[in-house]
Amino acid sequence: MSDLILHHYPPSPVSEKIRAGFGLKKLAWRSVEQNRLPERPELFAMTGGYRRIPVLQAGADIYCDTQLILAEMDARHPEPSFFPGGGFGMPFAVSRWTDDELFISAMKVAFAPAADKLPPALVADRTRLYLGPDGDMAKERADLPHTLSQLRAQLGWIEDRLSGGRAYILGDAPGMPDLLVWFIYWFVKNRYAEADVFLGQFPNLTAWAGRVEALGNGSQTPMAPQEALDVAKAATPITPEQGDPLDPQGLAPGMHASVQPLTDSGETAVSGVIRFVSRDRIALTLENPLCGTVAVHFPRVGYRVTPSS
Numbered sequence: 493m494s495d496l497i498l499h500h501y502p503p504s505p506v507s508e509k510i511r512a513g514f515g516l517k518k519l520a521w522r523s524v525e526q527n528r529l530p531e532r533p534e535l536f537a538m539t540g541g542y543r544r545i546p547v548l549q550a551g552a553d554i555y556c557d558t559q560l561i562l563a564e565m566d567a568r569h570p571e572p573s574f575f576p577g578g579g580f581g582m583p584f585a586v587s588r589w590t591d592d593e594l595f596i597s598a599m600k601v602a603f604a605p606a607a608d609k610l611p612p613a614l615v616a617d618r619t620r621l622y623l624g625p626d627g628d629m630a631k632e633r634a635d636l637p638h639t640l641s642q643l644r645a646q647l648g649w650i651e652d653r654l655s656g657g658r659a660y661i662l663g664d665a666p667g668m669p670d671l672l673v674w675f676i677y678w679f680v681k682n683r684y685a686e687a688d689v690f691l692g693q694f695p696n697l698t699a700w701a702g703r704v705e706a707l708g709n710g711s712q713t714p715m716a717p718q719e720a721l722d723v724a725k726a727a728t729p730i731t732p733e734q735g736d737p738l739d740p741q742g743l744a745p746g747m748h749a750s751v752q753p754l755t756d757s758g759e760t761a762v763s764g765v766i767r768f769v770s771r772d773r774i775a776l777t778l779e780n781p782l783c784g785t786v787a788v789h790f791p792r793v794g795y796r797v798t799p800s801s
């Protein structure tokens with residue numbers, strides 16, 4: 493069993509990206525089911541209030557955002573690689589499209605037509621989070637044909653990429669680009685009432701989805717939120733104190749800082765003491781009596797780091 497603990501909830505599409513990653517790597521992992529709404533006291537104690545799901549935990553090291561979670565999974569369990577054929581770098585660039593424009597199109601298609609039947613608190617929360625302070629699901633529902641035209645054109649790119657008998661997006665072996673498209677496909681397929689007809693126009697994508705689904709989710713064993721806290725408390729972060737002389741912001745270990753997503757989503761910042769700085773990530777040291785000392789990692793892209801004193 494690996495020491496990886498995933499904090500997630502089953503209907504979370506972004507978490508499905510990681511669950512499928514466990515499948516690709518055939519990993520055993522511990523599954524901590526979190527609330528769908530942000531009532532997650534044990535998790536917030538460990539992350540300093542980072543709002544999103546999923547979060548990956550390994551002892552007292554906590555990884556926020558799937559961009560970083562995938563990188564960390566591949567570093568800890570290199571084979572089979574998320575980057576077959578040496579396809580490094582580019583999948584992260586592709587993820588800026590799948591997690592932004594493609595995800596927002598899919599989210600509107602999944603949520604807007606069903607919004608009347610979902611718990612109002614959930615709809616209000618996700619509308620604010622993804623569509624900003626002026627978001628309106630009723631308007632999105634009326635605009636569904638336009639949104640479907642956006643989603644259709646984007647999925648068409650992957651349909652074309654999979655033409656000519658290519659089994660996976662990079663070729664013969666599955667990799668990170670497949671996870672990036674799979675979670676969108678899974679989200680639309682499971683939530684949009686007309687998904688079978690809509691997705692039926694993409695035969696290559698449909699055949700590919702069968703192959704990705706067959707990779708499974710690895711082998712998961714449930715863990716209670718309190719047990720995950722206990723694991724953190726019993727562990728010491730393995731993240732070293734490390735600076736980066738080329739850091740454009742002059743960030744360095746020992747400085748106090750806060751980290752916040754760049755989107756206008758109303759999320760609170762996470763504050764702590766900088767422990768690790770690199771081109772791609774920042775880690776803060778946080779202290780909380782419930783979990784002791786933890787190192788909380790964030791990607792640099794998509795997040796603003798603000799030194800506080």
Ligand SMILES: N[C@@H](CCC(=O)N[C@@H](CS)C(=O)NCC(=O)O)C(=O)O
Pocket residue numbers: 504505506507528529530543544545546556557558559591621
């Ligand atoms: N950039 C984040 C996005 C994560 C995200 O938006 N996850 C959704 C769940 S699928 C979420 O956190 N929704 C609000 C919530 O669950 O509280 C990542 O890649 O991890």
